[in-house]
Amino acid sequence: MEPGCEEAGEFRAPPLEGASDSPGPPPFRWFCLDHVRAFNSRYNFFDGMTADEIHHAQRPLAGWERETRAFAHAGGDKPPKWSDFSDPLDAIAARFRREVAPERNDGKPLSGQDRASLKVLGLAADADRGALRKRYSELVRKYHPDRNGGDRSHEAMLQKVIAAYQQLRQAPAFV
Structure with a gap:
């Protein structure tokens, strides 16, 4: 605060x-609006610097040559060291566990949602569009109430099958 x-x-x-x-x-010092404006008008960042130091500080890339730490390690966080850590419910270690992703023979990528949909339909990761249509038809016939004498107990599974098929037929691996 400014005196007076x-x-x-x-x-x-x-x-x-x-x-x-x-x-x-x-x-820190605390000022009213008028006094902080006066303080800022008197402030000079370059006070006491030589002409070369001022030129160096005003370069367009000043500060960018410093080393920075990496934010991620191989696409994700580093797992913690477990030597002194107890994780009885596997709450943290599950995040860092890598399951081997099933690969397709044609090299087309599968997302996590694609893999979940393939699991619902009971198909392998390298299934083609024809196998997808055939399996979808089989499961719709199996779970549809019109094919089960009006039994609606499988309706939830039918909805999952339809959603999985709709998602996979638009996936890059099946286009």
Whole structure:
């Protein structure tokens, strides 16, 4: 707060150099709007720098040459070290467990949703469009109420089969 000012100090400003002897960060100064504007108008980042230092700081790529840490490791987080960690419910380790993804012979990619839909239909990962249609027809005949004498107990499974087929027929692996 500025000496003699009665306004509330709402705006933070950097502390005075050498204002604190404590080991932590020095406390900020708080100013009213008028006094923080005056403080900012007097502030000069380049004060005390040579012409070469100012030129170096104003380069277009200044700061970009610094080394940065990687955010991810091979597409995901690194798993924690388990030597001193107990995970009896397998709540954390399950996230890092890699299941071998079934691959297609033609090299076309399968998403997680594609794999789940193939599982609902009971098909292998390398099934083709013809096998997809054939299996869909079999399962619709099996679960449809008109084929089961009006029994509607399999209606939920029929809806899953239809949804899986609709998803897979538009998937890149089956186009």
